[in-house]
Amino acid sequence: MAGKKTITVFGATGAQGGSVVKALLQDNLFSVRAVTRDVTKPTARKLKEAGAEVVCADLDDETSVKHALKGAYGAFVVTNFWEHMDKDKEIKQGKQIADHCKQLGLQHVVYSGLENVHKLTGGQLEVLHFDSKGIVEEYSRQIKVPMTSVRLAFYFENLLTLCKPQKCQDGKTYQLVIPMGDIPMDGISVTDLGPIVCSILKNPCEYTGKDIGLSADKLTIKQYAEIMSEVTGKTIVDSKITPEAYAKLNFPGVQEMTSMFLFYHMRPDRNVELTRKLNPDVQTFKKFMEANKEAFKDL
Numbered sequence: 001m002a003g004k005k006t007i008t009v010f011g012a013t014g015a016q017g018g019s020v021v022k023a024l025l026q027d028n029l030f031s032v033r034a035v036t037r038d039v040t041k042p043t044a045r046k047l048k049e050a051g052a053e054v055v056c057a058d059l060d061d062e063t064s065v066k067h068a069l070k071g072a073y074g075a076f077v078v079t080n081f082w083e084h085m086d087k088d089k090e091i092k093q094g095k096q097i098a099d100h101c102k103q104l105g106l107q108h109v110v111y112s113g114l115e116n117v118h119k120l121t122g123g124q125l126e127v128l129h130f131d132s133k134g135i136v137e138e139y140s141r142q143i144k145v146p147m148t149s150v151r152l153a154f155y156f157e158n159l160l161t162l163c164k165p166q167k168c169q170d171g172k173t174y175q176l177v178i179p180m181g182d183i184p185m186d187g188i189s190v191t192d193l194g195p196i197v198c199s200i201l202k203n204p205c206e207y208t209g210k211d212i213g214l215s216a217d218k219l220t221i222k223q224y225a226e227i228m229s230e231v232t233g234k235t236i237v238d239s240k241i242t243p244e245a246y247a248k249l250n251f252p253g254v255q256e257m258t259s260m261f262l263f264y265h266m267r268p269d270r271n272v273e274l275t276r277k278l279n280p281d282v283q284t285f286k287k288f289m290e291a292n293k294e295a296f297k298d299l
């Protein structure tokens with residue numbers, strides 16, 4: 001480990017940070033400092049067994065954040081809006097990390113950002129978990145944090161969980177209930193983020209100062225459904241739900257999700273070619289489905 005530069009990875013026990021830790025450890029150029037609020041949890045123990053230094057820090061506790069960043073060459077930063085669904089809290093957490101990265105002189109920060117939709121649309125549309133990250137991106141640029149922002153597309157994994165196909169009344173057919181109409185929606189497996197972040201950290205001159213929209217595939221919901229049907233052998237179709245009808249569904253965060261899909265209607269910049277350059281093994285949706293078809297056994 002001696003002599004290696006350290007990368008502090010926030011959200012290390014989660015989907016994004018977990019993928020980043022895994023890729024960095026495999027690559028072996030940097031040493032990894034993995035951040036969690038609970039170093040005793042099984043995911044944290046596994047990170048330690050895999051070779052990461054695991055440290056305790058809470059994004060709401062400034063001293064612990066500073067401690068987690070001290071001495072690091074770089075960082076991967078993700079904040080989790082969905083844990084609290086509070087835009088201001090996500091902004092506060094993000095700005096505070098940016099301040100410490102700047103003060104401690106980190107040389108390269110990869111931030112999991114998104115667009116400030118409110119600003120982009122002149123106030124026409126508000127997507128709280130995008131806007132907060134966009135505000136943090138802007139702030140980090142203002143205070144001159146050497147940062148690359150990676151803006152992830154919709155995780156393919158969402159199609160196995162929150163947005164999994166719903167059984168129709170006939171008991172046989174399934175529907176994807178996603179209000180995109182015929183507009184293609186970018187997607188990516190979050191497990192493919194790690195090698196992307198690793199490539200970015202290894203090429204700071206090329207990527208510092210850039211906002212990179214990540215996507216592995218641009219498909220209509222009909223195409224997602226067709227691939228799912230082909231791989232699982234089940235009949236899965238696009239429900240063709242409208243945004244208006246979607247907004248009336250009953251689950252926590254439905255307004256936020258509706259606003260996000262409305263922003264996706266505007267086809268935000270997600271660059272499949274650059275994503276493939278950064279991770280040549282990035283999975284297409286078909287590959288992802290083939291690797292995960294077990295998850296559909298008990299639909």
Ligand code: NAP
Pocket residue numbers: 010011012013014015016017035036037038057058059060078079080081082083129151152153154155158
């Ligand atoms: P995740 O799998 O739920 O993991 C959340 C991570 O955040 C955990 O490692 C957790 O660590 C850490 N964390 C949460 N609050 C913390 C705090 N106060 N202090 C320290 N660590 C904290 O989440 P994820 O999917 O990796 O990332 C979520 C973010 O991705 C969201 O903000 C979302 O907007 C963004 N995003 C999602 C999608 C999508 O399609 N789902 C697409 C683009 C962007 P411990 O619990 O171990 O402390």
